[in-house]
Amino acid sequence: MTTAVTDSTIVQSSRLNSRIPDAPVPEMWDHCKNEMKLVSPGNRRKYDIIVVGTGLAGASAAASLAEQGYNVKAFCIQDSPRRAHSVAAQGGINAAKNYHNDGDSTYRLFYETVKGGDFRARESNVYRLASVSANIIDQCVAQGVPFAREYGGTLANRTFGGTQVSRTFYCRGQTGQQLLLGAYSVLMRQVQLGRVKMFPRREMLDLVTIDGRARGIITRNLLNGEFETHTANAVLLCTGGYGNVFYLSTNAKACNVTAAWRAYRRGAFFANPCYTQIHPTCIPVSGDHQSKLTLMSESLRNDGRVWVPKSQGDHRPPPDIPIDDRDYYLERRYPAFGNMVPRDVASRAAKERCDAGFGVGSSGKAVYLDFADAIKRDGLDAVKARYSNLFEMYERITDEDAYKVPMRIYPAVHYTMGGLWVDYQLESTIPGLFVLGEANFSDHGANRLGASALMQGLADGYFVAPYTVANYLGTHGSKMGKVAGSEAGFESVLGEAKGRVNRILGVHGKRTPNELHRELGMIMWDYCGMARNAAGLKTAIGKIRDLREEFWKNVLIPGAGESLNQTLEHAGRVADFLEFSELMVQDALNREESCGGHFREEHQTEDGETLRDDDNFRYAAAWEYKGDGAQPELHKEKLEFNYAHLAKRDYKS
Ligand SMILES: Cc1cc2nc3c(=O)[nH]c(=O)nc-3n(C[C@H](O)[C@H](O)[C@H](O)COP(=O)(O)OP(=O)(O)OC[C@H]3O[C@@H](n4cnc5c(N)ncnc54)[C@H](O)[C@@H]3O)c2cc1C
Numbered sequence: 001m002t003t004a005v006t007d008s009t010i011v012q013s014s015r016l017n018s019r020i021p022d023a024p025v026p027e028m029w030d031h032c033k034n035e036m037k038l039v040s041p042g043n044r045r046k047y048d049i050i051v052v053g054t055g056l057a058g059a060s061a062a063a064s065l066a067e068q069g070y071n072v073k074a075f076c077i078q079d080s081p082r083r084a085h086s087v088a089a090q091g092g093i094n095a096a097k098n099y100h101n102d103g104d105s106t107y108r109l110f111y112e113t114v115k116g117g118d119f120r121a122r123e124s125n126v127y128r129l130a131s132v133s134a135n136i137i138d139q140c141v142a143q144g145v146p147f148a149r150e151y152g153g154t155l156a157n158r159t160f161g162g163t164q165v166s167r168t169f170y171c172r173g174q175t176g177q178q179l180l181l182g183a184y185s186v187l188m189r190q191v192q193l194g195r196v197k198m199f200p201r202r203e204m205l206d207l208v209t210i211d212g213r214a215r216g217i218i219t220r221n222l223l224n225g226e227f228e229t230h231t232a233n234a235v236l237l238c239t240g241g242y243g244n245v246f247y248l249s250t251n252a253k254a255c256n257v258t259a260a261w262r263a264y265r266r267g268a269f270f271a272n273p274c275y276t277q278i279h280p281t282c283i284p285v286s287g288d289h290q291s292k293l294t295l296m297s298e299s300l301r302n303d304g305r306v307w308v309p310k311s312q313g314d315h316r317p318p319p320d321i322p323i324d325d326r327d328y329y330l331e332r333r334y335p336a337f338g339n340m341v342p343r344d345v346a347s348r349a350a351k352e353r354c355d356a357g358f359g360v361g362s363s364g365k366a367v368y369l370d371f372a373d374a375i376k377r378d379g380l381d382a383v384k385a386r387y388s389n390l391f392e393m394y395e396r397i398t399d400e401d402a403y404k405v406p407m408r409i410y411p412a413v414h415y416t417m418g419g420l421w422v423d424y425q426l427e428s429t430i431p432g433l434f435v436l437g438e439a440n441f442s443d444h445g446a447n448r449l450g451a452s453a454l455m456q457g458l459a460d461g462y463f464v465a466p467y468t469v470a471n472y473l474g475t476h477g478s479k480m481g482k483v484a485g486s487e488a489g490f491e492s493v494l495g496e497a498k499g500r501v502n503r504i505l506g507v508h509g510k511r512t513p514n515e516l517h518r519e520l521g522m523i524m525w526d527y528c529g530m531a532r533n534a535a536g537l538k539t540a541i542g543k544i545r546d547l548r549e550e551f552w553k554n555v556l557i558p559g560a561g562e563s564l565n566q567t568l569e570h571a572g573r574v575a576d577f578l579e580f581s582e583l584m585v586q587d588a589l590n591r592e593e594s595c596g597g598h599f600r601e602e603h604q605t606e607d608g609e610t611l612r613d614d615d616n617f618r619y620a621a622a623w624e625y626k627g628d629g630a631q632p633e634l635h636k637e638k639l640e641f642n643y644a645h646l647a648k649r650d651y652k653s
Contacts, residue, residue: 117445
């Protein structure tokens with residue numbers, strides 16, 4: 001059903017120029033590329049580019065820019081780019097190749113992504129993403145990424161949530177690892193050629209702007225504690241998502257908001273920070289000892305059926321519960337998509353059943369994901385061939401054999417759709433600061449469809465930034481003066497970064513950063529998690545402020561700053577989470593509607609579905625830092641839908 005929008009109240013901010021090309025949506029990217037400035041091969045070596053982060057977005061961007069001939073300096077926290085969080089991605093990567101001949105097309109991938117994100121993404125960017133998706137697969141195959149293949153040798157595909165076609169390319173349950181090895185190999189080729197200088201074990205602590213442009217970063221060497229300044233003509237942030245603000249999430253432990261948050265404080269607007277993705281199929285929390293949660297890939301919903309007992313308190317072993325006593329609630333509520341509804345829908349439905357008392361397991365906070373029918377239909381070997389490493393992982397953690405008893409799963413924090421605001425060229429509100437991958441506010445609106453994060457990270461790195469960064473340098477490069485890193489602008493930011501670390505070391509309190517982080521996570525989960533309401537969000541703001549005060553009075557850091565000190569590293573990240581979380585809650589409070597992963601209890605339909613308010617909230621919320629203790633300013637980017645018709649999201653029929 002198409003919805004009517006009067007859009008009387010949304011005023012586009014004059015501070016946000018999205019630079020959407022003046023062309024029909026399908027032609028925008030070609031039009032843009034044709035108009036962009038180039039840098040001649042001989043001049044490229046005159047320019048330095050900093051790439052912070054070497055996950056899929058950063059490694060692909062660094063390698064591509066170096067391949068063009070720029071001098072690239074690449075930074076990461078880990079000892080090797082191979083250990084970026086991207087390595088954890090399991091299920092797959094989308095591309096509109098239509099190998100299954102089942103009705104897929106660029107338009108369909110575009111439309112499903114816009115719809116999946118509840119019409120809160122910029123359609124021009126999403127169309128570009130869908131159209132370059134096919135190139136990504138070709139690029140990765142050429143690098144030797146071992147995608148699963150059919151018997152005849154063609155690449156295999158499976159289905160992911162929110163779609164009715166098979167367009168997800170995969171390498172068993174290790175797609176991220178294999179794609180990262182591909183990107184790593186092209187990155188290392190450039191390291192060998194001398195065009196990329198790799199700085200592992202460095203943490204970016206701040207951004208330096210000179211004459212209003214991003215010209216460098218301040219890093220800390222995590223092995224010896226030394227502070228460093230690095231200069232460049234452009235800076236690319238590819239630092240991933242901030243799901244760990246919730247403490248418990250499926251993200252790698254090092255995922256953080258520090259680089260993005262520091263850039264925000266230097267003038268980059270932060271967009272839609274409240275949009276968090278809660279993934280429906282994670283191994284449930286088992287106790288207070290946990291510091292991390294484990295994802296069971298969405299691909300499992302291709303064959304696993306989700307159910308709970310029809311009666312509350314039915315504790316019979318699952319195989320003993322007859323079919324008539326089971327509630328396959330996703331198939332019942334959403335017959336058109338069944339178990340393959342998008343993540344936000346599946347997560348809320350699981351929470352609804354558990355809150356109503358139908359949950360299983362000792363905590364009652366779990367539902368079954370059952371493979372018995374698939375095993376009966378396709379055979380054990382076929383199911384093993386598709387998912388064996390995921391079943392092994394499940395068994396190692398729970399000591400249960402999911403080939404024999406259903407998995408128990410529950411939603412958990414997984415991905416953040418919010419991030420630094422960028423225009424069509426992926427440039428932030430700070431000229432020369434580009435933001436790629438999960439770190440930008442991305443193409444996923446209020447909810448990301450499965451297998452689309454890898455697609456976006458690699459689209460940004462291999463196919464968008466190489467053009468747009470060149471355009472920036474071609475336009476402004478020759479007018480930029482040289483910077484040496486000793487200018488006053490660098491010195492003062494360096495002093496601030498050192499001061500912050502010393503301040504943390506000087507507290508000498510009694511509580512570990514981990515303890516404080518866990519407490520923050522509980523506040524965020526309880527008040528800004530799967531469901532939010534105004535009263536809870538206001539309570540959260542007070543609690544966050546109190547906890548922030550407690551941190552600066554009572555944090556305990558054993559050891560010193562001049563050597564490897566992971567507690568100190570963690571403390572710096574927690575300090576930034578404690579500032580950032582307030583903005584997140586503020587954004588959730590401002591958005592008086594429900595859309596995608598942002599479910600405001602006050603705004604729901606009679607049957608508990610999200611109730612969007614297109615008239616008043618069809619915008620991306622971009623927040624501007626106005627100083628410590630001051631209210632950040634909200635700027636609105638009005639979202640126009642000229643090619644994807646604005647519609648009510650429906651997965652029932
Ligand atoms: C368990 C799991 C499974 C997933 N499965 C899928 C899937 O099947 N398909 C899909 O599409 N998506 C999946 N995702 C999402 C996807 O993996 C991520 O969104 C994506 O990999 C992010 O890539 P990135 O390059 O933006 O960031 P990351 O891979 O997180 O890389 C961030 C980089 O930034 C560096 N960094 C961070 N902060 C700093 C700093 N301050 N200074 C210096 N360096 C810094 C890190 O060292 C790292 O190199 C999954 C996510 C999880 C958690």
